[in-house]
Amino acid sequence: MYLDEFRTAVASLSGELALISVSGELDLYTAQRLQARIDEAGAVGADTVIVDLSEVSFIDSTALAVLVQETMRLEGRGSSLVLVTNDPRTKRVVEVTGLNRVLRTYPTLQDALAELAPEPQTLNGAEA
Numbered sequence: 479m480y481l482d483e484f485r486t487a488v489a490s491l492s493g494e495l496a497l498i499s500v501s502g503e504l505d506l507y508t509a510q511r512l513q514a515r516i517d518e519a520g521a522v523g524a525d526t527v528i529v530d531l532s533e534v535s536f537i538d539s540t541a542l543a544v545l546v547q548e549t550m551r552l553e554g555r556g557s558s559l560v561l562v563t564n565d566p567r568t569k570r571v572v573e574v575t576g577l578n579r580v581l582r583t584y585p586t587l588q589d590a591l592a593e594l595a596p597e598p599q600t601l602n603g604a605e606a
Contacts, residue, residue, distance in 0.1 A: 484507075497587075500533065504531070504534050529562070532564065561582070
């Protein structure tokens with residue numbers, strides 16, 4: 479096994495949120511696998527799909543195109559796709575290409591969840 483082996487996993491965090499964790503190189507050879515995972519996450523009925531790129535060591539234009547295409551597709555259904563990355567290389571690629579205007583990005587998964595996860599309803603200080 480080499481360091482940048484591509485891996486991806488899908489988790490349903492709630493009825494509204496699905497998380498796709500990605501690691502390794504995201505390129506021409508792995509972009510279709512990412513697209514399949516986004517389709518899988520959308521199929522569970524999540525309103526928001528979070529793609530965590532924190533462990534991605536490389537991303538190319540093919541993978542960026544998949545992210546843009548899936549963002550547009552999900553938005554057309556009333557859902558959304560957001561990215562998580564704090565890697566300077568990935569952030570730079572997204573910014574230089576102008577995709578930061580299309581792809582909503584958070585620096586950490588915690589930041590994304592803090593904004594996207596619904597707060598539990600409380601009654602007099604106790605969870606409902």
